[in-house]
Amino acid sequence: MVFAAPGVPGGCTAVNKGSYKTTVICGSMAAGEPIPPHFQLKTDAKTAEGQCVSIDWFRHCPRIRGQCSHNDTKLFLVTFGMNEKGGMNAMELQKHMSVSTLPLHPDICNKPGKRVLMKVDSGPGRMHVEMLAMLKLKGLCLMPWVPNTTQVTQERDQSCGQCKSGCRKNLRRLSQARQPWKKPILLTDLALLIFGGCDNVTGMKLDNVFEKSFSHEKNLSVWRRCGAAPLTRSPLQLQCVRSQVSEGSAHNKEDLLLRELQKWNHCYSDFLVSNGHDGGQLKACAPVRKTTPAITVPNTKERVKAIQKAKTSGQMFFATGGQHLNAEDFFRAKALASRHAEAASLEKVKLERLDKIKTDKEAKSLLEEKAIDLTLENEKRFVMPEIKLLCKWKNCKLPAVKNKEHLVAAHLKMPRPPTPEPWTPEDDARLAALKAEDVDLKDTALGVAAKQMAAAVSQNTEKLDEETRHELLQSLAKYDSSSNEARRANPDHTREPI
DSSP states (O other), rough: OOOOTTSSSOOOOOOOOOOOOEEEEEEEEESSSSEEEEEEOOOOOOOTTTTOTTTHHHOOOOEEEEEETTTSOEEOOOEEESSSSSSSSHHHHHHHIIIGGGGGGGTOOOSTOOOEEEOOOSSSSTTTTHHHHHHHHHTEEEOOOOTHHHHHOHHHHHHHHHHHHHHHHHHHHHHHTTTTOOOOOOGGHHHHHHHOEEEETTOOOOOHHHHHOOOOOHHHHHHHHHHHHHTTTTGOOOOGGGOOSSSOOSHHHHHHHHHHHHHHHHHHHHHHTTTTTGGGGGGGOOOOOOSSOOOTTTTTHOOOOOOOHOOSSSHHHHTTTTTTTTTTTHHHHHHHHHHHHHHHHHHHHHHHHHHHHHHHHHHHHHHHTTTTTOOOSOOOOOOOOHHHHHHHTOOOOSSSSOHHHHHHHHHHOOOOOOOOOOOHHHHHHHHHHHHOSSOOOGGGGHHHHHHHHHHHHHGGGGSOOOOHHHHHHHHHHHHHHHHHHHHHHOOOOOOOOO
């Protein structure tokens, strides 16, 4: 039994679960146009050559009309991918971005007025560093949604809710109509359930739920309702926004309502306890925000460290205040985390190497002092700690019973170890560099991607047209000029290549 107050946001919803999983990616643009959907299908094939889909699946997949960043209205294809689980991972998301998203904007580039901002949820693969670097260089910025605000600030999910309901309605109608024919619902019927059409088995006509859910008017209304286009604070006025009690006095009606509910809840719980019942099980307190998350400043060490420590999308959002994922601070934070992990590994190697050097020195000094090597005949001249030192020096696998005879036998089985590798000043310098907090962009995934792109352009210069080559030379000349001016103004100034 669940007790609830109808005037307080909360609760849960029931959803249908099936054994077969298919992911469908939908969306819309701020101008009201739908994004061509992408289907991620499940396959048991172990190789790319073994992946296949029935041609009947394409029969009900229409082309989506839109303009996007093109000069004229065009028809865009519905895309699909396959993997073992039928879900989006880092690899499939990168393919989707390259094959489906970027072609929608042919003039996209990393310049003011040419960039594209794409809002995404916190699913898997969204923070794939290599993909984010590629999108950054091409001018596509990924903006995370506000965590845990599906029905308030996430435009796509509001439209997808209607689309899911329509698909379930079509599924119910189609399954009932096919029962007399003893025909099951197949994977090839997925496009029919979403885009509608005439079923070739029963002749039934199904509704086009995608057209209803992602129509121009519907898309504009959800963007307006989410306060994104035009940019407003309207989501904060919705009744479904969760409220929290402030530590001080109540300032609004939500505070008063939560305090009143808490008072009566404690009153009745105490009444049950006074009559011998376990009323404490029903006792609850209103949510209270004790601290306000600190939002760091862009391009500072504090923001880089905050991003590095963020483990969830909520922590990432609070650290940056909603900054797009492929900002420069993100790449610095990921590079810093990688360097710290490498530094920890190198620190472990240093301790192991210094310990081996110390053991080697002590073992050789012991043998020089004894003037003999350890054998079964002279083991009485060595005490137990000395034998253990020699076993450690030879890295012996010690037996379960660690008496003197067994340790000597283990020592004799192993050959004399070589002189351990020394820990050099160069190794110390490398470790100190890995522990440094300053990270240049050229040392991040963004710098690596830019270098690879520059190498690809330099190797294929003859394939560029004259206008593109001219723009490339102008860009290089402009950068060299500004870099020389900055160097003359400040001789100690170093300019990063990105």
